[in-house]
Amino acid sequence: MPAPAYVAQRPTGAFIGASWAALLVGAVVYLLGLWNAEMQLNEKGYYFTLLMYGLFSAVSLQKSVRDRIEGIPVTGIYYSLCWVSLGIAVILLTVGLWNATLAASEKGFYAMAFLLALFGAVAVQKNIRDVAQFNRAHPEFDGAAAE
Numbered sequence: 001m002p003a004p005a006y007v008a009q010r011p012t013g014a015f016i017g018a019s020w021a022a023l024l025v026g027a028v029v030y031l032l033g034l035w036n037a038e039m040q041l042n043e044k045g046y047y048f049t050l051l052m053y054g055l056f057s058a059v060s061l062q063k064s065v066r067d068r069i070e071g072i073p074v075t076g077i078y079y080s081l082c083w084v085s086l087g088i089a090v091i092l093l094t095v096g097l098w099n100a101t102l103a104a105s106e107k108g109f110y111a112m113a114f115l116l117a118l119f120g121a122v123a124v125q126k127n128i129r130d131v132a133q134f135n136r137a138h139p140e141f142d143g144a145a146a147e
Contacts, residue, residue, distance in 0.1 A: 010134040010141075011127045019127050023120025027051065030113035033106075043100075050093050051114060055121045057085035062122045066129060086118075 061082035
């Protein structure tokens with residue numbers, strides 16, 4: 001018996017807003033922390049690159065998982081690469097913060113902002129895809145936020 005087709009529900013306006021807020025607050029606060037940090041430019045570049053790499057790998061993983069759920073072919077190597085990339089980004093941040101000469105509160109600040117941005121990026125990507133799928137399934141829907 002074939003698996004039932006995935007049917008996306010339209011996310012609420014509150015969840016869409018919370019997702020964007022999580023992404024923006026996490027990324028902007030992380031970047032503001034870097035901007036104001038008293039560290040060398042190469043250290044700032046390292047942490048900036050980790051944020052960009054982490055965001056990209058988290059969104060790629062979410063898309064791969066969703067593609068598989070919807071029956072869209074995703075190669076095992078790409079799916080695995082997404083998991084490995086996200087793991088590498090988190091491990092590199094952990095190692096960087098562990099060895100950084102920052103106060104424990106600063107290390108926690110960067111870790112939490114990073115994780116909040118990752119969560120927000122995944123949720124935003126999911127919402128965008130859910131809304132697009134919902135609108136394709138319901139062309140009569142005018143696109144106004146439904147609660």
